[in-house]
Amino acid sequence: MLLFAALLLAAPHRVYTSNEASDDVAVIQDDALVARIPVGKRPRGLKLGPGGKLYVAVSGSPRGGPGQRDEDLPPADRAQDGIAVVDLALGKVVGRLPGGPDPESFDLSPDGKLLYVSNEDAATLSVVDIAAGRVVRTVKVGAEPEGVTVAPDGKAIYVTSEGNDEVDVVDAGSFSLLARPAVAARPRAVAFTPDGTRAFVSAEQGAAVDVIDARTHRRTGRIPIAGKGAKPMGLAMSRDGSRLFVSTGRGGSVVCVDVKALRVSQTFDAVGPRPWGVALSPAGDRLYTANGPSDDVSVIDLQSGRILRRIAVGKSPWGVVVAP
Numbered sequence: 001m002l003l004f005a006a007l008l009l010a011a012p013h014r015v016y017t018s019n020e021a022s023d024d025v026a027v028i029q030d031d032a033l034v035a036r037i038p039v040g041k042r043p044r045g046l047k048l049g050p051g052g053k054l055y056v057a058v059s060g061s062p063r064g065g066p067g068q069r070d071e072d073l074p075p076a077d078r079a080q081d082g083i084a085v086v087d088l089a090l091g092k093v094v095g096r097l098p099g100g101p102d103p104e105s106f107d108l109s110p111d112g113k114l115l116y117v118s119n120e121d122a123a124t125l126s127v128v129d130i131a132a133g134r135v136v137r138t139v140k141v142g143a144e145p146e147g148v149t150v151a152p153d154g155k156a157i158y159v160t161s162e163g164n165d166e167v168d169v170v171d172a173g174s175f176s177l178l179a180r181p182a183v184a185a186r187p188r189a190v191a192f193t194p195d196g197t198r199a200f201v202s203a204e205q206g207a208a209v210d211v212i213d214a215r216t217h218r219r220t221g222r223i224p225i226a227g228k229g230a231k232p233m234g235l236a237m238s239r240d241g242s243r244l245f246v247s248t249g250r251g252g253s254v255v256c257v258d259v260k261a262l263r264v265s266q267t268f269d270a271v272g273p274r275p276w277g278v279a280l281s282p283a284g285d286r287l288y289t290a291n292g293p294s295d296d297v298s299v300i301d302l303q304s305g306r307i308l309r310r311i312a313v314g315k316s317p318w319g320v321v322v323a324p
Contacts (some may be wrong), residue, residue, distance in 0.1 A: 004081040013282050014088075017055055017290050017297055020063065025056060025086065026313035028288075031299050033311055039093055041080040044318045045105040050112040053319075057103040057117065058096075076102065083115060083128065088323070091163030098135050099179050100126030105147050110154040111170070118145035118159060125159055125170065141168040146190040151194035151214060155210040158212075160187035160201060164236075168199055169217045179217035183210040188193050191235035191244060193259065200244055200257075202232035209235075209246055209257060219263055227251045234278040234319075236287065247289055249276040254278060254289060254300065268305055271299045277319035290317035 015028035020042055027035040040058030048054050060080030083102060085095040090168065096202040100119040103126070107116050114136075115128040123145060124135060142161025145168070149158050157170040164202070167187060169179040184206025191200050199212040199245035207230055211221035225232045230251035237244050243265075244257040252273060256266040272291030275298065281289050286308075287300040295315055299308040 003039035015279070015297065016046060016048075016054060016263060016321050016323065017277070017313050017317045018046045018290075018318060018319045019295075020044055020318040021315035022293070023058075024314055026215075026297075028297065028311055028313070028316065031222060031309055031311060033313055035091055036314060037086060037091055037093070039084040039086060040082070040096070041077070043084070045103070046319045046321055047106065048106055048321055048323050049108055052087055052088045054323075055097075055106070055108070055115065056084040057099060057106055058082055058084050059102045059104065061102040061121070083117065084318065085303055087273070095133075097128055097130065097133055098126075099128060100135060101140065107148045107150045107157070110152075110198060116148050116150065116159075118148050118155050120144050120162075121145065123163075125157070125168075127175065137175055141170070142166055142180070146187070147201075149192065149199075151199075152192055152194065155271055156214070157200075158190045158199055160190060162186045162204075163254050165203075165206075167199075167212065170173070181217055181219045183212075183219060184208040184222065188233050191236045191237045193237065193241040194239070195241065198259075200237075202235055202246060204231045204233060204249065206232075208232065209244070210313060211262060221270075223257055223262055223264065225251075225255055225264065227253055227255070227267065230255075231274050234289075236278045236280050238284055240279065240284075245278055245287055246278070247278040248274060249274050254287065266305070268300055268307075271300060272296065272305060277317070279320045279322045281322055282324045288320050288322065290320045292316045292318065 045057040059079030083097040083217040097116040125139040138152040144161025147160040159168040184203030188204040231249035234247040258265040273293040275289035277290035
């Protein structure tokens with residue numbers, strides 16, 4: 001175990017960040033920007049896939065500022081919608097998959113064959129067959145679907161519904177609705193414990209993280225996230241399932257939740273303006289946050305709690321993933 005931990009600490013890793021306003025993905029290694037890969041319009045959700053692939057949701061829907069009405073925005077260009085496929089060895093886009101209208105967040109099936117994509121405007125979940133390159137199923141879900149996460153055993157897909165303040169639990173075999181637990185206001189992301197017994201749901205307007213029993217699909221608890229302006233957004237679960245890290249958006253912080261005690265155990269203040277996407281290093285010793293307004297990624301040392309550096313990456317970073 002000690003040897004394994006030492007190897008993790010020594011192993012190099014890369015951080016990938018989607019830049020929503022500069023239409024690219026930034027590549028960070030050794031806490032320095034090493035490349036930017038053009039991927040298409042308005043990249044947001046991104047996931048690592050098998051075979052050295054990175055999937056990135058791109059969208060032709062225009063960006064709107066706070067309080068801006070959809071009807072005041074220019075029309076969407078649906079031809080720009082899709083899931084860009086990046087070959088990480090080549091460092092470039094090698095294809096684009098359909099993803100339904102205005103794809104934002106998504107997850108992969110455990111076997112890496114399917115993508116499950118949320119389509120906010122259509123209130124649907126698109127199921128994409130990667131090899132066939134087509135949408136094979138469209139599933140009706142709640143209003144304004146946002147976060148999509150597949151349970152560790154691959155049997156259920158959790159989709160947060162911002163408009164209905166609930167989570168749609170979809171059977172991954174039949175695509176029927178298994179449950180629809182109510183959660184705090186404006187749910188965003190979902191993270192499971194490694195054993196798949198519990199799911200955690202961040203609630204932006206509810207200033208909380210809700211706990212769901214993943215066996216019964218019922219809400220069993222609520223963890224308040226305090227702090228001025230705290231709006232829980234992104235989630236990152238530690239490898240051993242003992243800690244859950246929650247970015248607070250306009251709260252400018254990241255909180256650490258003790259998963260066993262179901263309470264906040266630590267707060268990392270002033271990590272950057274509006275941290276959204278959040279991800280852990282393979283060794284679990286560093287945390288990365290995407291800070292949209294400041295166009296950078298913060299690197300947080302979890303042992304000391306210090307912000308080691310802020311790395312300029314591009315315009316309006318949104319999501320972040322880490323690859324060994």
